[in-house]
Amino acid sequence: MAKVALRDVNLIIEDGEFVGLIGHTGSGKSTLVQHLNGLLMPTSGKVYVDGVDLTDKHTSLRAIRQKVGMVFQYPEHQLFGETVYEDVAFGPRNAGLGEQEVEARVKEALGMVGLDYDALKDHSPFELSGGQKRRVAIAGVLAMRPAVLILDEPTAGLDPEGSADILGKIQALHRAGRVTVIMITHSMEDVARMATRLIVMEHGGVVFDGPPREVFAQVDRLKEMGLGVPQVTELMHELHSRGLPVQTNILTLDEAEAELVRALELRRNGTV
């Protein structure tokens, strides 16, 4: 009576994509991403990273894990180093890099998450604030210079400012072409704004896979799954159903504003 966590998942993720992975709790999102760096192995089927088969016994998982960086939920719960420097240096050291290169990586990674290297490197990570701890933990993954960055709810439990800040850093990394991002989240607003591709999971399978605008058109189906759409998208749907001639494929506030102005002008001119 084995419980099947994932079934019939067929995905190709291209370099440079920003994939938003959404789904109800227990839909298999976390299980899926743990297959992408060999922390979990499929009982049947294959996983390839850059053409390398992870299920092959001869594959060096360590090398794969350098390439596919993974930031778990509440990553600050995994901090252990005596100093911020030691903790961030853990990944590069495991990769067998020399101390000079390690230092460069730590400096770079802390810079990427917006922390001051000189001010913080000798502090204990345990005396930092929650948001800073989270950033140190993310830097610990970035220090390996992964080509793919997987984030499991990177903003869970942060205040709005802290979470906007972290998302901004992630988006900047993606825009700079440094990483392919796969992000699990429950915030429809975040994926609507950031993702180039949206994957929706339910009961261990992929239900929708496409650009956010297409996926969020399935308002009723998403709601039925216990998910939702961005608030502005929902608002536009509601206005449309009440007779205002607006487009419903709206994802952001700016788009909504432009569309509302257009619709209201049409009405004023008496064409509707």
Added chain:
Amino acid sequence: MALFKSITIGQYIPGNSTIHRLDPRTKIIGTVLLIVLLFMVDTFWGYALAALAIAAIVHLSEIPPRLVLRGLRPLFVILLLTVSLHLFMTEGDPIFRFWIVEVTWQGLSRGIMMGVRLALLVMGTSLLTLTTSPINLTDGIEGLLKPGKRIGIPAHELAMMMTIALRFIPTLLEEAEKIMKAQMARGADFQGGGLLQRAKSLIPLLVPLFVNAFRRADELAIAMEARGYRGGEGRTKFKELHFGRRDAIALALAFGFVAVVGLLF
């Protein structure tokens, strides 16, 4: 992670058998009696009767005997060591000699008896945890320790500590697994290397595990106080322990059996 799957603690098998329904205090006293008995008997018949009694209890408890026997598996090495130590180290009438080792009749019988004693001890005590839920077990311990309060034994606090410890074993295992995965994602290796290397590789696992455990303990204490927990004084119970006729009969039987078998064999 396979490492943690094999650990089963307090492997309670829910059921509604006569044994399951006994008051936990009865079962604890019964288990203690069984231990006493196993250290008193010293003859073949004594062990046979004790084994028979355990078999009878297993039968009454409706727990598959396979599960009771499985409890012996982790003890296999110790069992083997006990038997062979007695087998080779006891002086007496030799059965055969080989090089410097000498196997004697006395050694053979002592070895077997010690092995059987150990096996029966484990099986008998595992019956307690197999048929008693952890909550009931701690309730029973609290009940039994209560008279000791007058001489300063903190019965309620001890029981609460046990309950919390048992409750958080699965949580800690889950957490350990999560941290291991996170560190493995950063290239940590928990398997390879020599002894020193391996011990060192545990630091990234143990430090966060302890930090989180302390944090969780703090939060739990606050949550308990927020719900009005003030220790055992004046605290009532949702499920009162009930020492009934069944328990009286069971205890009388246990005492009688131990007295007769323990003193005669």
